[in-house]
Amino acid sequence: MTATSTPRTIRLRDDRPPLVAPAMSNAEDPHERLRLTSRWIEVDGTPTVPVTGELHFSRIPRRRWEEQLRLLVASGLTSVSTYVFWIHHERERGRVRFDGDLDVAAFLETAERVGIDVILRIGPWCHGEVRNGGHPDWVVTALGDRARTNDPEYLTLVRDWYGRIAEQVRPFCGPDRPIVGIQLENELHDQPDHIAALKVIAQESGLSAPLWTATGWGGAVLPAHDVFPLYSGYADGFWAGQGSTWDDSFRDHFRFTHVWDDPGVGGDFREEGTEIVVRPVDPEFPPSTCELGGGMATAYHRRPIARARDIAALANVKIGNGSAWQGFYMYAGGVNPEDGLQESLVTGYPNDLPRFDYDFQAAFGATGRPGPSLGVLRDHNAFLAAFGPRLADTFSSLPDDAPVDVHDLDSLRWAVRADGTSGFLFVNTHQPHEPLSGSTAVQFRIPFADGELVVPDRPIDIPSGVIGRWPLRIDVAGVRLEWATASVAGIVDGAVPTVVLRVHDGLGARLQLGAGSRALLRGIEVDAAAALDLAPGDVLVVDGALRVLVVDEERAERLWYLGADLVDSTDAVWRESGDLVVRAEREPTALVWSGEEFAPLALHTDAHPGTTRLTIEQLRPVRDAPARYGESMGRSAAPDDGQFEEVAGVWRVVLPEAQDRSRGELIELVVDWKGDVAQLRADGVVIGDRFWDGLAWRIDITEISPDADLTLHIAPIAAHSVIDLDASVRQRVDAAGSLGAVVRVEHIVSSRWTSAL
Structure with a gap:
């Protein structure tokens, strides 16, 4: 890493139009909770996003x-x-x-x-x-x-x-x-x-x-x-x-x-x-x-x-x-x-x-x-x-050297949204299809009204793939977060609130607290006058008033912010009548933040969830796919009913015995298939369809009779098919020459798991 650099600079420019109250929501159709201004939307009297x-x-x-x-x-x-x-x-x-x-x-x-x-x-x-x-x-x-x-x-x-x-x-x-x-x-x-x-x-x-x-x-x-x-x-x-x-x-x-x-x-x-x-x-x-x-x-x-x-x-x-x-x-x-x-x-x-x-x-x-x-x-x-x-009453400023050409993949893309004395630094080095370059030896100079801020305290390398929102002189629960090279996420309510800090893959997390702060890291007092190096799993307690929970990108995407509860779960979680409810097809492994650590959340269900791999029987093979079934305006047309029947293979799906559906069960088929167009039919009637994009197909069959004759009909796709696919999917087709099959069908019964907190 380069030891020195010239910090990237920005001028904070408030180019917003004057603050006015439009007739809408003010003179016309006023609402008790919501009000519009030319700069923000107020909810319950508070500017918000x-x-x-x-x-x-x-x-x-x-x-x-x-x-x-x-x-x-x-x-x-x-x-x-x-x-x-x-x-x-x-x-x-x-x-x-x-x-x-x-x-x-x-x-x-x-x-x-x-x-x-x-x-x-x-x-x-x-x-x-x-x-x-x-x-x-x-x-x-x-x-x-x-x-x-x-x-x-x-x-x-x-x-x-x-x-x-x-x-x-x-x-x-x-x-x-x-x-x-x-x-x-x-x-x-x-x-x-x-x-x-x-x-x-x-x-x-x-x-x-x-x-x-x-x-x-x-x-x-x-x-x-x-x-x-x-x-x-x-x-x-x-x-x-x-x-x-x-x-x-x-x-x-x-x-x-x-x-x-x-x-x-x-x-x-x-x-x-x-x-x-x-x-x-x-x-x-x-x-x-x-x-x-x-x-x-x-x-x-x-x-x-x-x-x-x-x-x-x-x-x-x-x-x-x-x-x-x-x-x-x-x-x-x-x-x-x-x-x-x-x-x-x-x-x-x-x-x-x-x-x-x-x-x-x-x-x-x-x-x-x-x-x-x-x-x-x-x-x-x-x-x-x-x-x-x-954020609501802040203005966005762009650096003078902001890339103006969408094909510029090398210039660092960043902006500041601030009110003149505090705000957030936004960084983006991610985009699809054409990856953006990272940048080396980076520092930022932010000219706040009450004194210039240089972030971070030493140059860093920002890799490709960073999606960042870094705090700049933000106060949380009376604690100053001077700056960080990690993204703030949510705040969890409590006697001592917890702010979640998300560490970026490939980028070290440093946090500078405000002057005079006292901090405990992993229970040990640290020198809070200097910037702190943090790692996923760290818990920092500042002035006894705020916890900083440090998580990696993977855990950040599992977190659910439910008021005073922070839940780590890959399954869907929500609150209902004071309970936490999780939908899952097997016993969930949800964890809840105690303020000190994540602990298992006790959950129960009276239903009988589960996953069953179903028997599938091929009734008819696929036939050769044409390059196009037709076209209009230069775009390929989907096969009509007759064209579909000519080429589609057919598989019968054997359902298990009837399930009890009285406790909120959701019954799905998850179909792993490859081809062009798929149809699910019940007793010969089309009830679902899908164009193949390489992803699995989930179908809600909760209301389908278990006695129904279910068949999957798959039209094949070929290397010569005129269809625009994601590059990874096109590679699969070109390598195989032709694809048209049902790989696997699972019958999934998910239920509501509840826990009273």
């Missing part, structure tokens, strides 16, 4: 709503966002359904009971990878291009539809109610008058909320004052064209910048060559997101894999950029409620999506079980819960 996660109630069985919402709260969300898809509720004109899994009022009642706010996205055009963007077929047939305009006939239909929604949700609107936001339309870029008209119709129908939002990306022109623009950011996207490389619009989200518009999302709906005018943030509203990729869907022609650290890096960069509100899409995946509701080339879309599957590789997958990004998002959300009130 809320976190929203997308969950589509009509894509999740009603029996799982409460558990799923409790898990959203347990993973750090403050609100849930959900579409009300018109086509889900009124496939035939005049036959409107709000029953069963479509009962939006029951969903809202459940959310209120659980204690999570709701953002209602009412369209009428939503997208969400739904047929016609959510417009029923009869609307498309009757109006064609007049839909999504101020055409009087269309507005009449919208007025009726909004009225139907209002009948269901009006009791949940108001100054003390759980609906805190309503989104109008989606990705409508050039019709501000139409969005304004939609808001008037919604209000006349009896809908109200302190926040009225609209998507602001793609150079959208929105009606002034009427809607709060929200932005997006994805690490990769299924919507890119066939054979395209990793687009610059994705690369852009892994550098620190103060440009919030995203010209990539929704690009598949724009004509080729359309110029996007990137617009600045409306100074009346703080920069905020509603769609940071918490995962990614697979289209037939393009199947990216959403890896956890890609999602973590993107989320961390957005906070470093100055985000005032983070919304993740999707946070909980699901399954379409009926066949024929998916986006497809047949209906004029540029993409074929699965008929049922909408797992989205989300933080919680289609069956409600933890997905790849859950651990990193819990860590991120815990930071915002603990330090959001400090």
